[in-house]
């Protein structure tokens with residue numbers, strides 16, 4: 001596609017298969033809102049003066065190699081700068097509301113081998129900062145600030161390893177407050193950030209759709225990974241938000257399976273957890289798709305519909321003020337009732353089974369997490385308790401409420417992991433599990449369905465456009481796919 005600036009591409013939501021690309025005009029208001037973020041962080045710090053000092057990701061080679069590691073900007077740096085370039089620094093003088101970006105000094109060698117680094121003039125136009133200076137000015141600027149203010153005001157850094165390299169031994173430094181302040185600021189997304197996450201989701205949606213259209217011609221998990229990547233990169237999303245997971249059959253029960261190299265032949269389902277990144281913002285999307293003519297087995301269909309119900313019931317309840325932990329508990333209750341109907345869980349009430357931990361053998365992860373600059377994004381407090389807390393039943397009140405502007409995933413799953421089941425047989429909760437029945441489901445692996453939701457005051461907006469449920473089945477059927485191949489082979 002002949003478009004010079006990929007960040008100006010916008011994919012209209014109604015364009016599904018044939019993605020339409022519009023060229024948006026480059027305008028001031030399209031700059032990453034770095035200044036607004038810097039002020040927000042200062043507010044979270046709760047101070048009226050001081051200097052925030054941030055170090056961007058440097059250029060680093062792999063160990064014992066002359067090859068650079070793929071560059072990934074430090075997300076805390078990006079949040080206050082919008083700069084996705086290596087070897088940069090940033091200061092924010094809180095009292096004077098002055099955001100200064102330091103870009104690398106010009107290097108002829110770098111320009112010849114890698115292309116020139118950004119100049120101060122270019123950076124001034126591109127980024128929402130007050131001043132841009134070359135790195136050469138950093139030390140002098142820091143010394144001036146220290147001489148003038150450091151006696152009464154702190155320098156805020158993320159980690160003790162990021163102490164500014166200036167001479168005064170006795171700097172007044174704070175290496176504890178900045179990280180939680182940025183975590184708290186990042187928890188609520190602004191309009192610009194939501195636009196990026198929405199766009200990352202559109203590209204992921206297209207890539208998941210392409211897989212549905214072509215799965216009938218694929219014979220190995222590797223082809224799923226290949227097509228997903230091809231679609232994302234071809235639409236300007238060079239980076240994935242996390243490693244692609246394409247687990248067929250029992251591999252679907254390995255939560256972060258990334259080998260993606262086994263044949264699809266004879267497998268019921270494939271669980272595809274894959275999301276593009278757009279301008280450093282993540283999408284996080286899982287679809288589990290049948291690999292047979294229609295539903296390949298009753299087992300596969302039953303578990304898909306159970307997870308679908310868990311997801312739909314939880315999504316329906318998303319809105320500001322809801323306690324996410326309650327949705328997590330609801331998903332467990334639905335899972336328990338469903339597994340009781342299938343005869344996999346038995347000999348206990350829903351409450352007894354939940355308290356025993358038996359449902360966590362089948363649904364071992366949290367219902368969801370924040371999404372933003374990280375796929376598992378930061379926040380003041382996690383929205384679900386960690387695994388240990390979930391087991392120990394930490395009082396519900398200690399987990400936070402959803403707020404308008406959060407972007408979260410809802411990603412229930414039900415899995416039949418052979419090793420997890422073997423281990424469960426040794427635990428007291430074993431009395432609630434019919435292992436003979438459960439083992440029959442091991443070949444299907446498991447089902448996870450995952451969408452990204454923007455929380456609003458009245459409900460939510462589902463940012464994920466990848467087909468699922470009936471729409472997914474229609475695409476599989478409409479293309480002939482495995483049904484056609486199956487019928488031809490009969």
Ligand code: GLY
Pocket residue numbers: 242273284375376411450
């Ligand atoms: N893709 C990782 C997750 O769903 O959390």
Ligand code: MN
Pocket residue numbers: 284368369409411450
């Ligand atoms: Mn997720």
Ligand code: MN
Pocket residue numbers: 273274284285286450
């Ligand atoms: Mn995921």
